[in-house]
């Protein structure tokens with residue numbers, strides 16, 4: 001029996017005698033089937049060939065990403081608050097050093113994931129940390145490939161977690177696409193952890209609003225406006241995007257409004 005992990009998107013599937021023929025997440029237009037066809041690995045095999053890079057981003061916030069690069073290549077974050085710890089987004093594997101790092105800081109109270117591309121091996125993470133509840137937006141429930149009693153679907157527009165930290169549904173890339181708002185981050189100026197929902201671009205001064213990132217399909221004007229309007233009421237100065245080093249360190253609110261302006265301009269040309 002194996003619990004296969006898709007090599008292209010990093011999603012772990014239910015235990016079975018043999019891997020499935022296809023990965024629905026990769027066959028969806030927001031991803032792609034790998035150039036050499038559908039391939040699978042396992043959590044154990046990944047552990048043999050990869051490690052997790054751990055980087056302190058600011059006080060109380062650490063990032064994790066798999067090295068060498070695997071699948072989509074996103075980072076996950078450990079956010080420590082006075083009331084407990086949150087894992088934001090997720091990875092296909094973790095090693096002992098990662099588990100030690102998290103346990104030494106008090107374990108995980110919640111696992112919260114922006115959208116289905118980062119569901120990855122969420123159930124393995126939950127089990128390793130006392131069956132920590134996994135909060136996923138109900139509107140994306142069809143994309144869960146490995147079920148678990150730890151998964152709790154939430155509905156609506158916001159969900160309060162700990163110490164003022166909040167999940168905010170923006171939609172766009174996925175109907176349940178969620179960002180995490182951390183009001184005391186960035187020295188009290190506020191932080192968004194945005195996954196692919198508000199994508200920090202390589203210049204680290206703008207964001208992109210896309211429906212499919214790998215296949216370059218932008219969000220339409222109404223959806224892009226809705227994403228920007230959803231986060232507009234919150235105070236924040238910094239955004240940590242999905243990928244290593246893609247962080248807007250300051251002026252993130254301005255970056256979103258300028259990026260929306262140019263997005264709408266490009267679409268109206």
Ligand SMILES: [Zn+2]
Pocket residue numbers: 006007008009010011023024025026027
């Ligand atoms: Zn896949």
Ligand SMILES: [Zn+2]
Pocket residue numbers: 115117173196213
């Ligand atoms: Zn995505």
